[in-house]
Amino acid sequence: MPCEVKPRFVLLYGSQKGQAESLAEGIAEVAEEHGLAAELSCLNHNEKYNLETENAPVVFIVSTTGDGEPPDNALQFVKRIKEKTLSPDHYKHLCYALLALGDTNYANFCNCGKTIERRLQELGAKQFYATGYADDGTGLEVVVEPWIEGLWKAIKGALSKMASNKAAFVKGLAADSPRGAPDSTMPDVQLNLLRITDQQSRESIKAPVSKSAAAASPPAPGTHAAVSDLRPAVPTGSSVLASRSPGASAVSASAPETPGTDDGRPRVSPPASLTRSLPPLSESSLNLPALPPPYLDVSLQEADPAGEAVGPSNVEALSAAPVCRAVQLTTGDSVKTALLVELDVSAHPMVTYHPGDSFDVFCPNRAAEVEEALHRLGLSDQRNHRVHVSLLKDTKKKGAQVPSYMSQNISLLYLLTWCLEIRSVPKKALLRALVEHTGHSGQRRRLQELCSRQGSADYNLYVRDCGLSVPELLAAFPTCSPPLSLLLEHLPKLQPRPYSAASSCLRHPGKLRFVFSVVEFPACSWRPAGRRGLCTGWLFDLINPVLLSPGEDESSVSPAPPKIHVSLRPNRSFRPPSEPSAPFIMVGPGTGVAPFIGFLQQREQQRKDDAEAVFGETWLFFGCRHRDGDFLFSSSGPAKPHCGRRRRSWQANHRQGARLHPSTREELEGFVSSGTLSQLKVCFSRDDHEEEEAGASSARPRYVQHNLLLASRPVTDILLRRGGYLYVCGDAKNMAKDVNNALMEMIQTELQVDQLEAMKTLAALREEKRYLQDIWG
Numbered sequence: 001m002p003c004e005v006k007p008r009f010v011l012l013y014g015s016q017k018g019q020a021e022s023l024a025e026g027i028a029e030v031a032e033e034h035g036l037a038a039e040l041s042c043l044n045h046n047e048k049y050n051l052e053t054e055n056a057p058v059v060f061i062v063s064t065t066g067d068g069e070p071p072d073n074a075l076q077f078v079k080r081i082k083e084k085t086l087s088p089d090h091y092k093h094l095c096y097a098l099l100a101l102g103d104t105n106y107a108n109f110c111n112c113g114k115t116i117e118r119r120l121q122e123l124g125a126k127q128f129y130a131t132g133y134a135d136d137g138t139g140l141e142v143v144v145e146p147w148i149e150g151l152w153k154a155i156k157g158a159l160s161k162m163a164s165n166k167a168a169f170v171k172g173l174a175a176d177s178p179r180g181a182p183d184s185t186m187p188d189v190q191l192n193l194l195r196i197t198d199q200q201s202r203e204s205i206k207a208p209v210s211k212s213a214a215a216a217s218p219p220a221p222g223t224h225a226a227v228s229d230l231r232p233a234v235p236t237g238s239s240v241l242a243s244r245s246p247g248a249s250a251v252s253a254s255a256p257e258t259p260g261t262d263d264g265r266p267r268v269s270p271p272a273s274l275t276r277s278l279p280p281l282s283e284s285s286l287n288l289p290a291l292p293p294p295y296l297d298v299s300l301q302e303a304d305p306a307g308e309a310v311g312p313s314n315v316e317a318l319s320a321a322p323v324c325r326a327v328q329l330t331t332g333d334s335v336k337t338a339l340l341v342e343l344d345v346s347a348h349p350m351v352t353y354h355p356g357d358s359f360d361v362f363c364p365n366r367a368a369e370v371e372e373a374l375h376r377l378g379l380s381d382q383r384n385h386r387v388h389v390s391l392l393k394d395t396k397k398k399g400a401q402v403p404s405y406m407s408q409n410i411s412l413l414y415l416l417t418w419c420l421e422i423r424s425v426p427k428k429a430l431l432r433a434l435v436e437h438t439g440h441s442g443q444r445r446r447l448q449e450l451c452s453r454q455g456s457a458d459y460n461l462y463v464r465d466c467g468l469s470v471p472e473l474l475a476a477f478p479t480c481s482p483p484l485s486l487l488l489e490h491l492p493k494l495q496p497r498p499y500s501a502a503s504s505c506l507r508h509p510g511k512l513r514f515v516f517s518v519v520e521f522p523a524c525s526w527r528p529a530g531r532r533g534l535c536t537g538w539l540f541d542l543i544n545p546v547l548l549s550p551g552e553d554e555s556s557v558s559p560a561p562p563k564i565h566v567s568l569r570p571n572r573s574f575r576p577p578s579e580p581s582a583p584f585i586m587v588g589p590g591t592g593v594a595p596f597i598g599f600l601q602q603r604e605q606q607r608k609d610d611a612e613a614v615f616g617e618t619w620l621f622f623g624c625r626h627r628d629g630d631f632l633f634s635s636s637g638p639a640k641p642h643c644g645r646r647r648r649s650w651q652a653n654h655r656q657g658a659r660l661h662p663s664t665r666e667e668l669e670g671f672v673s674s675g676t677l678s679q680l681k682v683c684f685s686r687d688d689h690e691e692e693e694a695g696a697s698s699a700r701p702r703y704v705q706h707n708l709l710l711a712s713r714p715v716t717d718i719l720l721r722r723g724g725y726l727y728v729c730g731d732a733k734n735m736a737k738d739v740n741n742a743l744m745e746m747i748q749t750e751l752q753v754d755q756l757e758a759m760k761t762l763a764a765l766r767e768e769k770r771y772l773q774d775i776w777g
Helices: 019-034 072-081 111-122 141-176 211-215 367-377 412-419 428-435 441-451 456-464 470-476 484-490 534-546 590-609 650-655 667-674 685-693 704-710 712-720 735-751 755-767
Strands: 008-014 037-042 058-062 095-102 131-135 249-251 286-288 296-301 319-328 338-344 358-362 386-391 497-500 511-517 563-569 584-587 618-624 679-684 725-731 771-776
Touching: 008 019, 008 072, 019 037, 019 058, 019 095, 019 141, 058 111, 072 111, 095 111, 095 141, 111 131, 131 141, 141 456, 286 441, 296 484, 319 534, 338 534, 338 563, 367 412, 367 470, 367 484, 386 412, 428 441, 428 456, 428 470, 428 484, 441 456, 497 511, 497 590, 511 534, 511 590, 584 590, 584 712, 590 618, 590 667, 590 725, 618 704, 667 679, 679 704, 704 712, 704 735, 712 735, 725 735, 735 755, 735 771, 755 771
Parallel strands: 008 037, 008 058, 058 095, 095 131, 584 618, 584 725, 618 679, 725 771
Antiparallel strands: 249 286, 296 386, 319 338, 319 563, 338 511, 358 497, 358 563
């Protein structure tokens, strides 16, 4: 019999850190079970696809990076479709669907996906399935899973419509041609379409949605499936077994018995946790995602460890900069520990940075966690063996490749230390794979729950939201013993951590400064001791021997300086205005003030170099918890903060313990006294709150957005009438949103417009690159 040809569709992805790529690969893997053939390609691999002539449905999966920019492997595609020479009907033959990944904690949510969709429609392309906007701030799976679930029906519908249109076209040609004359222009092609009513497979990862969303059919073309339309819901009814197709997994569970106590009273069940569920989940039948196909063949070969590499895998492309100075900026009783590090980059002429630029710090995994991973894998004795990784010959994974960062000449110890993000939060695909390597039936069941559709609420609560790492997961499930190959298939690449430059080359030639706060993860039932952030904890340990405490003399510390591997990360948009006369406003609470120190150092040096030049005014809105313990780069001086009590002189502070290091205390208000900084607005959220509770006569601003509101008129004048710039740096989840809301309120008040017009005004400022953010989650 002739081989059946499955209908095809094109699947294109743009991914910065692997999320979109992983989703696209998952869609491609299960397409066959829906009777479809997916042609998977990266957007930048334009030699593998041709949208100019494509007559099959096209599905885009794209993420957004930076300040709304396309991922690196989608940048060329976006540039191509933005060309002004393309005609409005360039893609009139194209039908598409798009899933955009983003994070509402950041500006320009899903901007890359929106840009691609807007341009496709401008060029005549037609949408065959509602666009999905997945929010990593609330959980990508809330939108991703139902979107994928409805995708198959939409693709089949699009193919059916295309076949009908083609048949009508052929029929029309036949009616116009002489009777009996064959049409030589159309090949004899028969599409083997599946019926739209065919059983829907549940293999793709799915998430629970609200009753109204679950009962509704997929949105009609031309509409958008927004995050707010698809909310997760904890199962509340009796167990229901969803329909299954070949390859889908379902697990049934009977209600567990609740044993009584010796005196006959019912025993109180322990609360739900990472390792234990409660009804109704514990009694529910489960729909599991497809078991990810293995694709790596891993072997270990004994070798001499003498020639083992040291440092990051791409060390030849990095700059190993010695630490020439490290200062603790906060006092020991502060909630957070903030530190300033100065690197000597004079031996690295390629590290020429500008204010606003950032750079990547390459750090290893913690040695104790690597040791624990080796122990769980049963490979402690083979730590120095060379790892050989190749593709399984019979793998069913679409587009499988050996990751480029898994070099063939590295040891297992090096691989786990420098190449894999072993602290990454395990995705549901990894949990599903771990089920097959777990011995205890109760632990198997719990892992099944956490990766199932019915257990999505538990997954978010106990895995995603608390930042559970893979080592912590394995510690919680002791009978789970995965092979090395499984971890290599699912653990992402160890990524460098970006930090903003807190200095200017004009002020400190050959030096690079940055500021960071040590991240602390609190203890919990599966994390009894708590832990520090991977990079900030490593940095703190590394610089601790040369660290100066507040008030300590630099000459008292003189051990050999440690080195940090760094790589420059230019940010060509988040920079001071190119025109010196343009005014600008900076908002940077906490360590968010770091890049603005570079801004002001450069401006101060420019003023010294060109005394005749005209410079625009500069404003800085800064905030922290306590004026004495957290006021980074502060001092007492001629300029007083906008709010807060008069602070002691440095000498008084020094006599009482030197709360802040004298070399940093003078920085900010020194800019004010020199005229470099026109206005310094400072607030202390905890001090002023304590004063209010103590019955202070007048409430003072607690946060930077409150000071912005107090300065509403001059701020809006700078932004809307004088062509000024606004820069915001710091926390994305709260501060950046609060500042944005304050700006909208200010615009509404000062311009006497409604909220919609205020939003449009802010959007215009973003479009003109005069409202810029450098924020993090």
